[in-house]
Each structure stands twice: as C-alpha cells, then as structure tokens.
Amino acid sequence: MKLIAAMSGGVDSAVAAARAHEAGHDVIGVHLALSSNPQKYRSGARGCCTIEDSHDARRAADVIGIPFYIWDMAEEFHEGVVENFIAEYAAGRTPNPCLRCNEKIKFEAVLDRARAMGFDGVVTGHYAITREGEMGKTLHRAIDETKDQSYVLSVLTIEQIAGAIFPLGDTTKVDVRKEAKARGLYVANKPDSHDICFIPSGDNASWLHERLGRKVGPIVDQDGEQIGEHKGAYTYTIGQRKGLGLSVPTIDGSPRFVLKVEPMTNTVVVGPREDLAVSRMIGEKTVWCGLAVGPERNRGFVQIRAHGKPLPCTYYFENDALIAELDEPLLGLATGQQMAIYDGDRVVGSATICETQQ
Amino acid sequence: MPVYLDHAATTPMADVAIKAMTEQLAKLGNPSSLHVYGRDARKDLEGAREEIAVALDCHPTEIIFTASGTEANNTALKGLYWKGQAVGRNVVVISAIEHHAILDPAQWLKDHEGAEVIEIGVDSNGVIHLDELEDLISRRADEIAVISIMSANNETGVIQPIQKVAELAHSGSIPVHSDAVQSFGKEPLSFSQLGLTAMSVSAHKLGGPIGVGALVLRKGYDVPALLHGGGQERDIRSGTFNAPAIMAFAAAVKETFLDFADRNARVRRLRERLENGILECVPEAYVNGAKVERLPGIVNVTIPGTESETLLLLLDNEGIACSTGSACTAGVQRPSHVLLAMGHGERTARSSIRFSIGATTTESDVDLALHILPAVMERARMANLR
Numbered sequence: 051m052k053l054i055a056a057m058s059g060g061v062d063s064a065v066a067a068a069r070a071h072e073a074g075h076d077v078i079g080v081h082l083a084l085s086s087n088p089q090k091y092r093s094g095a096r097g098c099c100t101i102e103d104s105h106d107a108r109r110a111a112d113v114i115g116i117p118f119y120i121w122d123m124a125e126e127f128h129e130g131v132v133e134n135f136i137a138e139y140a141a142g143r144t145p146n147p148c149l150r151c152n153e154k155i156k157f158e159a160v161l162d163r164a165r166a167m168g169f170d171g172v173v174t175g176h177y178a179i180t181r182e183g184e185m186g187k188t189l190h191r192a193i194d195e196t197k198d199q200s201y202v203l204s205v206l207t208i209e210q211i212a213g214a215i216f217p218l219g220d221t222t223k224v225d226v227r228k229e230a231k232a233r234g235l236y237v238a239n240k241p242d243s244h245d246i247c248f249i250p251s252g253d254n255a256s257w258l259h260e261r262l263g264r265k266v267g268p269i270v271d272q273d274g275e276q277i278g279e280h281k282g283a284y285t286y287t288i289g290q291r292k293g294l295g296l297s298v299p300t301i302d303g304s305p306r307f308v309l310k311v312e313p314m315t316n317t318v319v320v321g322p323r324e325d326l327a328v329s330r331m332i333g334e335k336t337v338w339c340g341l342a343v344g345p346e347r348n349r350g351f352v353q354i355r356a357h358g359k360p361l362p363c364t365y366y367f368e369n370d371a372l373i374a375e376l377d378e379p380l381l382g383l384a385t386g387q388q389m390a391i392y393d394g395d396r397v398v399g400s401a402t403i404c405e406t407q408q
Numbered sequence: 409m410p411v412y413l414d415h416a417a418t419t420p421m422a423d424v425a426i427k428a429m430t431e432q433l434a435k436l437g438n439p440s441s442l443h444v445y446g447r448d449a450r451k452d453l454e455g456a457r458e459e460i461a462v463a464l465d466c467h468p469t470e471i472i473f474t475a476s477g478t479e480a481n482n483t484a485l486k487g488l489y490w491k492g493q494a495v496g497r498n499v500v501v502i503s504a505i506e507h508h509a510i511l512d513p514a515q516w517l518k519d520h521e522g523a524e525v526i527e528i529g530v531d532s533n534g535v536i537h538l539d540e541l542e543d544l545i546s547r548r549a550d551e552i553a554v555i556s557i558m559s560a561n562n563e564t565g566v567i568q569p570i571q572k573v574a575e576l577a578h579s580g581s582i583p584v585h586s587d588a589v590q591s592f593g594k595e596p597l598s599f600s601q602l603g604l605t606a607m608s609v610s611a612h613k614l615g616g617p618i619g620v621g622a623l624v625l626r627k628g629y630d631v632p633a634l635l636h637g638g639g640q641e642r643d644i645r646s647g648t649f650n651a652p653a654i655m656a657f658a659a660a661v662k663e664t665f666l667d668f669a670d671r672n673a674r675v676r677r678l679r680e681r682l683e684n685g686i687l688e689c690v691p692e693a694y695v696n697g698a699k700v701e702r703l704p705g706i707v708n709v710t711i712p713g714t715e716s717e718t719l720l721l722l723l724d725n726e727g728i729a730c731s732t733g734s735a736c737t738a739g740v741q742r743p744s745h746v747l748l749a750m751g752h753g754e755r756t757a758r759s760s761i762r763f764s765i766g767a768t769t770t771e772s773d774v775d776l777a778l779h780i781l782p783a784v785m786e787r788a789r790m791a792n793l794r
Contacts, residue, residue: 078721078725083740117724117725119717119720119721121717122717122740122741124740163791166787166790166791166793167718167721167722167787167788167790168722168787
C-alpha cells in the first residue's frame, strides 16, 4: 500500500513508520506543523511541533529511509481544535483536544488529503489495534493497558478506521523504546508528551483567562446562596475540590465540590460529594466505529477519560442520543467529555456527554 | 535514478572540478607559508584566482574568497553599510525580491546597527522599478550607504538591470553590490563594465564544490571584516585558504566559460521544451517572468488549483526532484516573497513551483518530467479540493 506516516518527532510514530516501511509499504513521512508560530525547543514533556520536534521527525525518516515532508495544518488545527477547546470551556464543558485532533486533523484533514493524493491510508504511532471482521475493520484496545489510546480514537468513523494503520497496538511501550534503539533512532529515549500541546506552559487556567477574560462571578451552594467568588466559571471542572477559596464552611465541616458550571449566568455551583454521583449519562453527536446500535439494551463498558477505567454499563441509542446506565454510580463527570462504549476490547462508538443524571 | 530538475539549488560538480579538488587535497602546504610547500600552494591558489578573475572580468586582487555566497553577501552588505555609516550614511537600499542572504543581513542591520532599510519594488514581470530607485537617489543620495540588487532572481530567473542601477548610483557616488550567485556562469557578467562596487558569487551553482564562494570587491573599497585573524584576503577575510575548494572552483569556472554560449543555449532549449510542454498539458498554467529576460535554466510556473507542497511531494514520489525555490520556515512552505512582490496573492504564490535545468540535464529528463506531470497535477488538484 501507499501510506502517509504522521510523524510527530516522538518515538512511537517513528517506530510505527519504520514498521510500515519494513512491512513493504510505500511510506512517506509527514510531520504536521500545527502551530503557525512554533517554539524552537521542547521544554520537558510539554508541547509538540516545535522546530526541534520536526527535526527529530525528519532525522527518523532519514534513518528509516523514507521521504519526509512537512504539512502545514496550522489553520485546520486552530479552527478544529484550539477554537473548539476555547468554545467548549466558554460553554461550561470540559473538552479533550487530543480526541478532536484525531477526529479533525489526523484522520480527517490528513487522511482526506492523503487519499486525494492517491495514498491508501495514514500510519500513526497510536496504541490501538484494528481487526478485519464481519463488520469490516474495527477498532480495539492495545495490549499495553497503560498506553492504550483507543479512547482518543473512539471518534473515528468506519471510513476513517478503514484508512488507519496502527502498527504499535500489539507492543508495549517498553518494547517500542527498545526497538527504536535497535533501529538506531535517537528518539528512543525522548520523553513522552503529556498535557495539551498548544499550552506549553501547562497552566490551562491562565491560558484560558487570557482568551476568555476574568469575569468575576458567584460560587453558590445548591440553595443558590452565594458563598464565594470566582474569576471565570470556565476554569472550574465538575468534581473539583481544591482552589475554591470558600469563606463559608459547611455545618459539619465536610468538603464541597464543584457540581455544576453555568456559563450563561457565570455561576459555579458547589455541594457535597454524594451529589456528584452520576449513574446515567446522555451523549450527543454519536459516532459508530462499527455497526450502529439501536434502542435494544446492550451490556458493555463505558470509558470517560483517556486513561480512565472501563465502567460496566448498559447502553443503548434512543432519540438521537447515546445513553449509558452505570452499574455503580460515578463521582464527578463533566459534560463535554467523550463517552466511549466498549464491547469487550472493541470500540463500539462514542458520543459527547451533554447531560448527566443521578 | 530520479530526474534532477533543481540545478538552481545546486548542480553536480564537474569532473574537472572533482579532479582538481582531489589533486589539491593530496598536496601539503599552507598558501600563507613562506617555505617551498607554501610557495607551491600559493602558486596554485593565485593561478585559480586569475582564472576566476578572467571569467568575471575583474582584477585578480579584487577577488576575496569566502566560504559561501551567503558570507560574500554578508561581508559586502554589512561592510559597505559600516563604511557609509562612518560618514553619516545609514540607508540600505535593496529590492523586495532579494535572496534571504541579503534580506536577513539587511534586517539585522536595521535591528542592531541603526540602518534604515528601503525595499525597491518590482513590476508584475519581476523586474525592479528603476524609477523608484531613481527617485529615491534624487532625494536622498547623501544618506544611502549601499544599494544591493541581485543580478538575477533565484526563484524566477528574471534578470535585473544592474548596469542601470550602477549608473544611477554613480551620480550619487553610492556603492552598489549585486548578488550574482545565481547568474554567474549563466549570463555574461563583466564586473568592470557593470560599474559595480561589489558582487557575490558561489562555486556550487556552476559545477564547483559547496563551501567556497567569492566576493568581488573593487580596489579602494576595503570594508571592515566579519572574520578577524591571519589577515588573508586584504585583511577582509581571515582564515586559512581552502585551496582544494578554490582549485575546484577555478576548474569549474574555466570549463563553464570554455563553451559558455553553447552550454547556455542548450540549457535554454531544454527549458523551452519543458516550459512549452507544461503550458500545453496545463493550459491555465503560466510562467512567472515569461515576458522578460530570464536566466536560461529556470522556469517558475504557477499551476492554479494546486498547492506547491503537494506537487513537490507527488513529483518526488514519482522520481522528479524540483522545488519552489523559496525558503521555508521550519520546513513549512511559505508563500514566496518574490511572487508576492510581483503581485501574486497568497493562493497563487502557494501554487507555484520552480524547475531548474543545468549542464547535465538531458532531453529525456525533460520528457520524463512532462510525461509524469499531467497525472501529478490532476492528483494535486484533487488534494486541494478535499
């Protein structure tokens, strides 16, 4: 096959590209320039697409022996990921930008472009497995549980999965690093990237303050009584306990948690821990990674964070909404998070949480 | 072997140059030494200098060897600026289409040395506005430290009227430098007749090795040095002579000028074959600078509805090596400042690529490129529509 290998400059995508090349595919390495004003160097584990990263990617491609190009996706990234991130926070939701990047950039902008140029698919260093079956190509968890990235890929449609190649799903991260070293790739010991790549400082709240302002608003209890003040409701996350700066203690001294963020009224609602409990979640903008699900009740698992635990649940699709009913209530679930449904290790589909119920 | 159509980036070393370099590498001697070994090396080196001086029609002592065209440009622009600054002149005049090896030192002079930089614009053919320059000189001749206009543009090949620039500058006693890196060996250049103060050339654009260039600097215009040390090259460029590279440079120059007219006529015919072929299979394509005099080997073509980075990838994949000719920022192709100055919008500037032909290009190279182009362009269009 003719493949585009998306190369971030990290160890995973380098080994993925090397494996695809070794398997006999005609591979071209592509580094995505996602910032129109890249930083020169990486600082620690944060950020990506610095000039240093693009150099690392190019060097890896040269060592592997494949052509290498840089694609400017800064505009697409800004519109599809960064602006979405800001808008979601402004609306009181908690988005996952990596998921949007996979959805809008790697497996939309890049895959579409690759296909139009006559390529068959896109290789990435994601830890996930695809399998050919009755439903066509389906998405599954990687064998390395600690690195499994099927959650951030759960937004891919069947067409997108059909064009995705994940050569690392059957390998542990430890072995990927060993293999990189054996292949003479100097990124073998490069630290993993964490956090949000477009906020290199790692200080999400300040970054959001700069863009959304610091509009002071009330922190209220469940009766609507003001017990504190905040500087921008959007910087609070459901379930958050620290940094509330409340002056009025509870009668029994028990801690209070953020229960709700209301951007329209710029209000943060706090309450006791037990009121965080969620046993039913409703998702919109559902994507199926295989056959669509109907109103019949299915048993499976739901995952709500990139490295969260799979939670046993009953799920179904009704009135354009994906619904998951948890066996055990969950504390602290924010709207805007993605709910990914699993049948065993297979990703069934996912949706953006728009409502939670006790 | 993939077809190489990027000779303006660098062109294969001539066999005579490889031979000259190899022979010199085996010889012992620092040309600055007084003993017999040094004398031998010095003799070779000065012979090479004279050879190059003949081709450039300058006096041998006017040649200052450097490590690159970029170094020659930096030495000339900064040096002439500092000379002017010492007598109260702080304006640097360049064109909007200069190579980054002029644009960036000019910007540096602005940021760090108090220079006022004025860019002369170009018309839609890519030729500088002489009237703009004339007007500027008539108003501010006393303030101008240096004028630097390239002799031919590296992206479009469009030849600039540098003799006229020198004439205009002469009336105001202003030193004129020209970046001739792209045109040396491709159009006749007589340093003495052009009336320039300084001119930059580079070996690897005409069959010499990478890592050697020269600044031709008129006698009496000695400039402050960038590199201080052993006092070589009129104390303007210290550093042990790179004799093997210089010998190879001279050998390549000698060979180029042996059949200068025939060689360039052949390159021009191949260029025309490629150009006509492209226009035939893509009727909406157009050649930048087509209406004016260009270097024989360069064709810069705009293919509406495509993106150059897509075209380059697909052509590379099909075994055709070419480029946009413009610099990239962190590997990302930016719209060419040259094409923007010619009146292009960002979109069409991003839809342009450069093919450049050299002495080793064959008819079958051109025909293979023409054979592959239609399908590549179609795909690039599809990718752009996505």
